[in-house]
Amino acid sequence: MASRMRADDDGDLGENSEINVTPFIDVMLVLLIIFMIAAPLSTVDIPVELPVAVADAPERTADPVFITITEDLALSVGENKTTHERLYIDVGIATLQRRDTRIYIRSDKSVPYGEFIRVMNILRADGFLKVGLVGLDENVAQAPEGVQPEILP
Structure with missing residues (x-):
């Protein structure tokens, strides 16, 4: 803070009503420098080429229940065509109302x-x-033309 001294003063300092912002600016500049140094360190991106995970297919049940969504958005439960409104009814019939039955969904990649x-x-x-x-x-998807691919759950 600044003060003014006059020759006729007896050594007492007068009050200054101006705000000195220099210390505030100094603190802000120090914080800015700290954040400029710390920010790049916290976002370090290490390039890693991850391996392809190829897991064995799980055991398929004897009579699986498939729901198929075709390219034209038609639904089927097994071989029977259905609608969104009847889907829960047809799935209930196919699974005999057993809620613990595993259901497989097949969908065209354009859906x-x-x-x-x-x-x-x-x-x-x-x-x-x-x-x-x-x-x-992955291996079956790259099979030569004419080879029937095996669908894995």
Whole structure:
């Protein structure tokens, strides 16, 4: 803080009503430098090439229940066509109302994610929580033309 001394003063300092912001600016600059140094250190990105995980397919039940979503968004339970409104009825018939039955969902890769989640929500709301997703094995997906791929759960 600054003070003014006059020649006629008897040594007493007068009050200064101005705010001295220099210490505040110094503190802010020190904090800015600390954050400029610390920020890049906290976001270090180490490039890592992760390996492909190839797990063995789980045991498939003798008579699995498949729900299929085709490219044109048509639904099927097993071989029977159904609708979103009848899906829980047809799944109940296919599983004999056993909620612990594992259900496999096959979906065309062009099906929007929202449609897939809609089917999952219908199953979850009806109490079917054991849902498996069906995909192609990496080696089978690259099979030569004319070879029938095996679908793995």
